[in-house]
Each structure stands twice: as C-alpha cells, then as structure tokens.
Amino acid sequence: MTEKTPEPETEPVLVTRDGHVAVLTLNRPDRRNAINRAMRRAIKKELWNADADDDVRVVVITGAGSAFSAGVDLPEALNGPPPRTEGPTPTQIMRAIGKPVIAAVNGPCYTGAFEFAVNCSFIIASEKAVFADTHASIGLLNGWGGSAMLPRTVGLPMAIQIILSGDPIDAETALRIGLANEVVPHDTLLERTLEIAHSIAASHPGAVQRMLRLLKEGAGASVAHALGLESEASASWRSDGKDIGARFDKRSTKSS
Template sequence: MTETDTQATATDGAAPLLVSKDGPVVVLTLNRPDRRNAIDRAMRKALKKELWRADGDGDVRVVVLTGAGTSFSSGVDLPEALSGPPPSAEGPTPTQVLRGISKPVIAAVNGPCYTGGYELAVNCSFIIASDRAEFADTHAQIGLLNGWGGSAMLPRMIGLPAAIQFILSGEPIDGRTAARIGLANEVVDHDELMERTLVIAHRIADGHPEAVQRMLRLLKEGAGASLAHALGLEAEAAATFRPDGADIGARYAKRRAEKS
C-alpha cells in the first residue's frame, strides 16, 4: 500500500487526512491522533474533497475510512466549533457526501467512535469493528442534536428501541455488542482489522464496477422504501442495465477456476 499526501493541511502543518491506495482501494485515515481524531474544519474539508475525488476516479472501486492511533474519532472538535462559524456555512456535510457518492465506503473502526465520529461510521456502507472499538452518541447528553444523519440511519440498522436507548443514554457499547445488534457487520481482533477490511474491499473491487455501483444504489434507495417500490426500482434497473455476455462468461469462468 502506498501513501499519497492530501493537499489540505491542518493549522499545525500535519495533514488532517492521510490518503493511501492499495490497487483499486483508497484508504482515508483521520489523522489527528493527539486529539483522538476530533473532526475539525480542515479535516471535514479534506474528507469531502477526497471522497469526491475517489468517486470521480474510474480506477477507484472501494473506499475505506479509519482513524490514526488508538481512536476512530471522538467526534466534531467542539471547542473549535463553538468558537467559529457554524459547520452549516461549509456546504454539504461529510455524511451527505458519504451518502451521495457511488462507491462503497467501509468504516474500519479501530477504537473509540463517538458522537460525530459515530455519525461518520453509520453513514458508510457498513462497519467492520476492532475488538477495541467502542461506540457512543453523546449529543443528547451534552445538549446537542444529531445533524449528520445519525438519528435517521441508526434505527434502520439496529431497530428503533435499540436506537432510542443508544442515542438518549449516551452509554458506550463495545465492538462485540455492536456486531450483535447489527451496528457493525463483523468484529475482529484489533491487529487483523485492516487486513480483514482490505480483503472485503478487494472482493467488492473485483466485481463488475457498474454492477456493483448499480446494486449499491438499489440497496440504498430501496432500504427506506415499501417492498412494492423497492421491487419496482429493481425491475427498472434490470430493464435498463446492459450486461456484457462475454465479460459475464469470463468472470464466471474465473470464479469457477478459483473454486476448483
């Protein structure tokens, strides 16, 4: 895996976001480990820029989002947010960009994932958690409301009663609990987190790029729809998708060869 620098830098000179590439997979690493990867303006700007860049790059198939050091993210840098212009002046939120891009984004949650950090994670396509991961939403406890989609996304992932308890209590849950209730897809040993996440990312990246993107869009659009509407979306997509018979045959033969 090779690293490339983002062009945005934090005020202390350190890049707020590290960008590395592993073939068709781009890894974005929140990079303020001394502040538990608190999300400041520079990081928000860099994250949106790199997500848009990945979405427009035909060589990128999957994005992985993780944190440097021992935390995924403690959330928005509250002292900075309270002392300057509101984030609403910055245009789209990072989570609006996450929901809007066409490429799958996997959150590799390597440690504490709190509040705005948790909202980043639940707006990714899915979460793989380290056994050192910890999730909590403290908005209501300190007098704030979700503003990055957490209250809309979480009930769809874990059900309404569990979401109410999680969001209103602010009580942390560990990675194994997150996997049990459906917040995380898997929980793995900490030292295996990136290896496992990259295996999944490359499996997705090996798929037909247009089919993967169309299926991702179908799944996201159908998740909040009635069954009848979701079936209609699927029928419409199938009617307009133009499969390549030769490519399908080659991909099928390759999969059979790998299994034999």
C-alpha cells in the same frame, strides 16, 4: 538569532491506495482524530476524488493511532462559525457518491464520528472499538444523519436507547445488534477490511454501483416499491456478456 520555521501542518486525512481500494485515514492522533474544519474539508474532497476516479472501486476509512475519532472538535466548534456554513456535510457527500465506503473502526468512535461511521456502507470493527452517540447527553442534536440512518441499521427501539442514553457500546454488542458486520482482532482489522474491499472491487464496477444505488433507494421504501425499483433497474441494465463470462471464470477458480 535565527527565526524558527513553523512546523508544516499535518495532513488531516492521509490517502493511500491498495489496488482499486482507496484508504482514507483520519490523521489527528494527538487529538483522538477529532474532526475539525480542515479534516471535514479534506474528507469531502477525498470522497469526491474517489468517486471521480474510475480506478477506485471501494473506499475504506479508518483512524490513525488508538481511536477512530472522538467526534467533532468541540473547542474549535464552540469558537468558530457553525459547520452549516461550510456547505454539504461529509456524510451528505458519503451518501451521494456511487461507491461503497467501509468504516474500519479501530477504537473509540463517538458522537459525530459515530454518525459518520453509521453513514458508511457498513462497519468492520476491531475488538477494541467502542461506539457512543452523546449528542443528547451534552445538549446537542444529530446533524449528520444519525437519527435517520441508525434506526435503519439497528431498528428503532435500539436506536432510541443508543441516542437518548449516550451509553457506550462495545464491539461485541455492536456485532450483536447489527451495528458492525464483523468484529476482528485489533491487529488484523485493516487486513480483513481490505480483504472484503478487494472482494467487492473484483466484482463488475458498474453492477456494484448500480446495486449500491438500488439498495440505498429501496432501504426506506415499502417492499412493493423496492421490488418495483429492482424490476425497473433489471430491465434497463445491460452488461458485456464476455465480461460476465470472464468474471464468472475468475470467481469459480477462486472458490475451487
């Protein structure tokens, strides 16, 4: 009797390139892209890889199949070592890298995945997207930055309602409260997200990274402190004048 060769394990994160944009696809569609240990390791690795690659200027993250992600793989999490033994969380890596990360939310985005999406630079949502943070509902606490980042996105009262109730939020509500920047037809989600990503990638990469850091640093600061950060950054920033002229000409041609 011939011994059956085990099926190769599916890559938990698929990585493709579209010009200067790296697309990371959470790839456990049979488990609604539940985030297990292998996926967490892969996400962290690919975020660091994108940050270190000068040819990558923007990262897009989406989900395979019908869901963005159902959140952390609870059966695995309840029967293994706690995630804190794995080092930095994926969202800590995401906040640390210097390039914009766009979440293209194509369906349900729950709990840990909701925190993951909130930590992205911004969200573009399919009309089929549904968001929910069910940590408190099932007796858990946020651990990936949700309680810190969500109030900065939707305001404190709305963040309290979302986190404490666990109620699902449809795409149109997400747009209304500022959780999602845009809601687009489901079939055009990746196309529209890539269009935005390429618009960012066409800008001066050094200026994009410095402005992104400035925006992050100023987001939780007082207006006076944020203005001081801007003044300091502007005074120390130097760019190639020829490069500025070439990019200005390119943008002018594009808009005419």
